[in-house]
Amino acid sequence: MDTTNNKSANSAGSELSEQIKAVTKDSHIRAENTQLMANFQKGEITLPQYKLLLCSLYEIYQVLEEELDKNSAHPAVEPIYFPQELARIESLERDLEHFFGPQWKQRVIVPAATHRYTERLREIGKNSPNLLVAHTYTRYLGDLSGGQVLGKIAQKTLGLGGTEGVAFFTFPGVTSPHRFKQLYRSRMNSIELTEEECRKVLDEAVRAFEFNIGVFEDLQKMLSITEQAAGGSGREKAPTTTLLTAISRSSVAQFTLGACVALATVGMGIYAF
Ligand code: HEM
Numbered sequence: 001m002d003t004t005n006n007k008s009a010n011s012a013g014s015e016l017s018e019q020i021k022a023v024t025k026d027s028h029i030r031a032e033n034t035q036l037m038a039n040f041q042k043g044e045i046t047l048p049q050y051k052l053l054l055c056s057l058y059e060i061y062q063v064l065e066e067e068l069d070k071n072s073a074h075p076a077v078e079p080i081y082f083p084q085e086l087a088r089i090e091s092l093e094r095d096l097e098h099f100f101g102p103q104w105k106q107r108v109i110v111p112a113a114t115h116r117y118t119e120r121l122r123e124i125g126k127n128s129p130n131l132l133v134a135h136t137y138t139r140y141l142g143d144l145s146g147g148q149v150l151g152k153i154a155q156k157t158l159g160l161g162g163t164e165g166v167a168f169f170t171f172p173g174v175t176s177p178h179r180f181k182q183l184y185r186s187r188m189n190s191i192e193l194t195e196e197e198c199r200k201v202l203d204e205a206v207r208a209f210e211f212n213i214g215v216f217e218d219l220q221k222m223l224s225i226t227e228q229a230a231g232g233s234g235r236e237k238a239p240t241t242t243l244l245t246a247i248s249r250s251s252v253a254q255f256t257l258g259a260c261v262a263l264a265t266v267g268m269g270i271y272a273f
Helices: 016-023 025-032 035-041 047-070 089-100 112-127 129-143 146-158 177-189 195-230 237-246 251-272
Strands: none
Touching: 016 025, 016 129, 016 177, 016 195, 025 035, 025 195, 035 047, 035 146, 035 195, 047 089, 047 112, 047 129, 047 146, 047 195, 112 129, 112 195, 129 146, 129 177, 129 195
């Protein structure tokens, strides 16, 4: 009997939550070890770095959560749709307003990798909502895991009080991250997928990690460039902020401009070297 088209909540023998963790294990190690994340863990993240990271997270969650809302009744989304508990967009808006003031929207700048990530989210939201779970898993379960540690490090390193500037890491609707993750995994496991669909979700999860790694690497490049241009270590807030602000406009134009400035400067840097 051909079972390839049979939908099952347990298609390949082991459950989706176990398979997804196994296939992304190496990618997780790579993500943790990107320079940006490694610095973060060591308490070496600077305020300009942290603000830039929040900008990219804002763009990513804006699209992710829009696509989840649009597809909330889809059978592969409905079981893992937890806007009350998980939605990050309002907390990111609060954090950005805290750092950039009321005009924060004009200050959001992101590298090309963030733009590629959100394009993929839009595409799967439109054409393959089955794959959204790969992205929600990667981001939200990460935020409820290592993200909890990173929030505390950010508070300490940047001297932030209460939830000011770290609302992103705070989940008021989740009493116990550990128990919530268990619930989330069981909901993931209840999604009915054919073997083929399950395989695509697993591939997409690896891709989701790759997108995140790409964002961290691009942010690091942008920061290195601005630090070099400022002629300092990156801990001097003013010149770095000035240059980033200079390439800050709104939306698509700013992505392109930001990417061009970054690439042109990388090119010049390599040439000079
Ligand atoms: C500084 C960087 C990071 C640290 C220290 C870290 C640490 C951890 C730890 C300790 C866990 C296990 C928690 C548990 O078993 O309950 C975990 C799980 C997880 N992390 Fe990370 N992480 C980091 C970065 C990332 C990044 C960048 C992503 C993705 C964008 C990510 C996604 C995940 C996911 C999806 C899980 C859940 C795994 C599962 O239980 O299936 N992590 N992380």
